[in-house]
Amino acid sequence: MSKEFEITREFEVDATPDEVWEAVTHGTGAYLWPMDPPEPRVGGAAAFGSTVTAWDPPRHLTIRSEDVGFSVQSVNQLEHVIEARDGGRRAWVRYVHSGVFTDDWDNQYDGAAKHTDFYLHTLREYLTHFAPRPVTFASLDGPEASTGADAFAAAGRALGLTDGDARGAELTVHGPQDFDAVLDYRDPYFIGLRTDSALIRLFGRNHWGAPVGISVHDFAADADAKATEGAWRNWLDKVYSQFP
Structure with a gap:
């Protein structure tokens, strides 16, 4: 049975909004895995057949796919809202992963939520200790x-x-x-x-x-x-x- 899900996380990091934006749009291999960067416009193509639905660097990015290609998921959306803190020396990030799981909802949600925490931690580790070094x-x-x-x-x-x-x-x-x-x-x-x-x-x-x-x-x-x-x-x- 299909059911919507939403996983929301907020955090601060010792990096500028521009550094966070660069990581989530072009530096994904540093904390996730390498993927094609999104086209820099609303309606642009993004990784895995998704589409850019919000593009306002370095403040707001949303990427959405309604043809995910997974047997247990039909819709997938990733949103980043980024704000400056401490005069721009730090950044606050709100991350929302949402969509529709079509099967095995509890197990899929549990796995996605726990992976989200680990991936976002790895993003902070990269920004704090290694950015902008190539990976x-x-x-x-x-x-x-x-x-x-x-x-x-x-x-x-x-x-x-x-x-x-x-x-x-x-x-x-x-x-x-x-x-x-x-x-x-x-x-x-x-x-x-x-x-x-x-x-x-x-x-x-x-x-x-x-x-x-x-x-x-x-x-x-x-x-x-x-x-x-x-x-x-x-x-x-x-x-x-x-x-x-």
Whole structure:
């Protein structure tokens, strides 16, 4: 049964409105994934067949699609309202994700809401620590075994995280190789790791019936997306080679 949804979030960030606008229109690979920027006008084309319905830089952007192409969703709309704070040195952002889910409403809404919090946190991490550095993006999903109920907890253990490690902890992470990082986000569904040159995101999508995923937003000048993807894929395969 089709039903409308709306997910609204508001936050402030240490970035100018222009920097926020640039991130949400052209720098999406730095916190989401790379996508074609919207045409700069109302009625312009945007990513995934959507249309720009509000364009007022750097204050208001709305992008809408009524032919989403997903079996569980028919309408999707993303709106950003951006206002200056502290004389323009900071920005306040109101983000609204709305649309229509056509099936599995509770599960789809829960997943979308929790992903929204993680993506917007990653946006703030990018704006605070890395903007406007160019990004190299890599992403991958784990094997079928990573859809299991305890799969995301297993990934956390493999990284070397303990139950006592909370946001803000500085630690040595056991990834494809050991590296130092700040644990910038952690809940039962997501893990965020920030190094001097990258944002590493782990997604516990097993909670919604999908494999565990990883994305790496790498701001190093010599970043290699293919090598990064291969290294983390090998790591995931090893984690789940004898799971559960």
